Amino acid sequence: MPQRVDHEQRRRQIGEALLRIAATRGLLAASMREVAAEAGVSLRLVQYYFHTKDELLLGSLPYLAERLGARIEARIRALGSPPAPRDVVVAALEAVLPTDQESRQIRTTYDAFYALVLADPSLAAKYEAKDPDALERFLTGQLAAAQAAGELAADHDPGHVAAGLLALTNGLGASVIGGQRSSEVATEVLDYHLDRLFRPR
Amino acid sequence: MPQRVDHEQRRRQIGEALLRIAATRGLLAASMREVAAEAGVSLRLVQYYFHTKDELLLGSLPYLAERLGARIEARIRALGSPPAPRDVVVAALEAVLPTDQESRQIRTTYDAFYALVLADPSLAAKYEAKDPDALERFLTGQLAAAQAAGELAADHDPGHVAAGLLALTNGLGASVIGGQRSSEVATEVLDYHLDRLFRPR
DNA sequence: TCGTTGATGATACGAGCGTATCAATGCCGA
C-alpha cells in the first residue's frame, strides 16, 4: 500500500479544516470542496474518509468539543491547586463566554451546528454524543463542593443553579455574537450574578 | 391597472409563508420557490414584492417580532389589572420559553435567523431593527417597579437582572429546542430562579 | 376608447452543491 497514513490523523486534519471554515464563514460555506481546499487535499479524499456530508459534519463535532474542553481545563489548571470550587465555576463559565477570538469561534461554530439540528432534527439522532451534559454535571458537582465549603448558601439546589448558570452564560454568549452586547458587558452581567450567588469571601 | 392589490397585505402573506416554512423545515428549506408555493403564489410574484432573497428574509423578520410581541402582551393582559410587576416579569419570560407549539415555532424561527447572521454578518447591518432590546428594557422597567413595590431587594440592579433573566430564558430555550431538556424541566429551572430572585409574597 | 402602467405568469441561465465513476499510483505480503 502507499505510505500507510494514520486514518485518525487524516480525519482530524479534515475535520478541523471544516471547523475552521465553519468558524469564519459559517457551516453553509463548508461545502465538501471548500473543506478539501482548506485541508489541502482533494475532494475525493474528503469523500474517502467521510463517505457523506452528514458523516463529515457529525464526525467533526467531537473535535470542537475537544477544543472547548481543553480550554476550560487550561483555565482551571491556571487557578493553582487546590482551587476553590467557586473559582472553578467562575473560570469554567468565563471560559465559555465568547470574549476572545478562540471562544468566539468555538461558540459561533457550536451555534452553527445547533442551527443544523434545527433544520434537520434527524441529525441529532444520528449523533451519539459522548456526554452532552458533561459540563453541566461538572458544574453541579463543583457547586455542591462550594456548599460544603460554605461558599454557597446551603438551601440552594446545585443542579438547578448549574443549569441556570450555564443557560445564562449561553444566552449571554448568543447576545454577544449577535452584536447586541459587547463581551465586556456580558462578562459584567455574568460576574454580577456570580457575585450575588456566592457568599462574600 | 389590474386589481390594485394592497401591497402590504401581499408582503405579509408571503412573509408569513416564509416564517411557516422556517419554523417547520428550517430557513434553509425556505427557497424562493418553496415560499411561493407555501403562499400559493407564483415565484415571479415573490420576486416582485421582494426583489432579492435577502429582502425577503429581512422583510419577514418584523412579522415574527410581531407574533412574539402579541403573545407576550396577551399573557400580560390575562393577569388582570393592575398586575404586580413581579407577575408581569414572570409572564413575559414564560411566554418566551418554548413550551407550546407557538412558542417553539417562534423560538426555532428566531434561532434560524440568528444562524443566518452568523453565516453572513453583513445581514445584521442591513436590518434596521425597530428596537431589538425592547423586551430587555421593558423588563428593566418592570423590575424597577418591583423594587418600588418591595417585591425585589433594593440593592439589585434592574438592568443587570433583566439582562440576566432574558439570557437565562434564551439559554434554557435553546436547550429545550436542542432536545437536551424538556420544557417542563426548563420551566422548573426558570421558576426556581425567579422564586429566589423575588421576595416571598 | 385607448395606450400606459401595475401586476402576474412561464421559462431560461449559470453556478454551486453532494455524490458517483473511472483511473492511476505505490507499497507490501506471498
Place this chain on the structure above:
DNA sequence: TCGGCATTGATACGCTCGTATCATCAACGA
C-alpha cells in the same frame, strides 16, 4: 518479484438554487 489492495486523483451527473428575461393581462386617466 508480482499481483492485489489501500490510497489518491480527475472528472462527470443531476439537482436546486437565486436571478433574469420575455410575454400577458387588466384597469384607469386622458
